[in-house]
Amino acid sequence: MIIHYNVSQEEIVREIDLRCxxxxxxxVELGPFARRTILGRKWxxxxxxxxxxxxGSRPDRNVDMDQTEMIRRxxxxxxx
Numbered sequence: 001m002i003i004h005y006n007v008s009q010e011e012i013v014r015e016i017d018l019r020c021x022x023x024x025x026x027x028v029e030l031g032p033f034a035r036r037t038i039l040g041r042k043w044x045x046x047x048x049x050x051x052x053x054x055x056g057s058r059p060d061r062n063v064d065m066d067q068t069e070m071i072r073r074x075x076x077x078x079x080x
Contacts, residue, residue, distance in 0.1 A: 016043050016050065019050060019067075020041060020050050020067070021050075021067060021070070021071060022038055022041070022052060022067070022070060023038065024038050024039065024040055024041060025037065025038060026038045028054075028070065028074050029074060029077040029078075030054075030070075030073040030074060030077055031073060031076065031077050032077070034077070036054040036055050036056075036063075037054070037055040038052050038053070038054060038055075039053045039054065039055055039062060040052070040053040041053065044066065047066060049066045049067050049068055050066065050067040051064050051065070051066050051067070052064070052065055052066075052067065052070060
């Protein structure tokens, strides 16, 4: 592991934004009848991946899903 001490928070945020495949307020198709709106996103430093907060199927039932799983599910929905 390489540790750089002179990296600004702005650079980190910019790199995370470049890695994100989806934006907040995008609507994604995760499967049949599973269209969800992205409510937020954050970086999971332990997974090294972006985690999205998705609108749940019921009020106050939001779901978190990492970007790897989101890509797999959206590509699967396109093939269905």
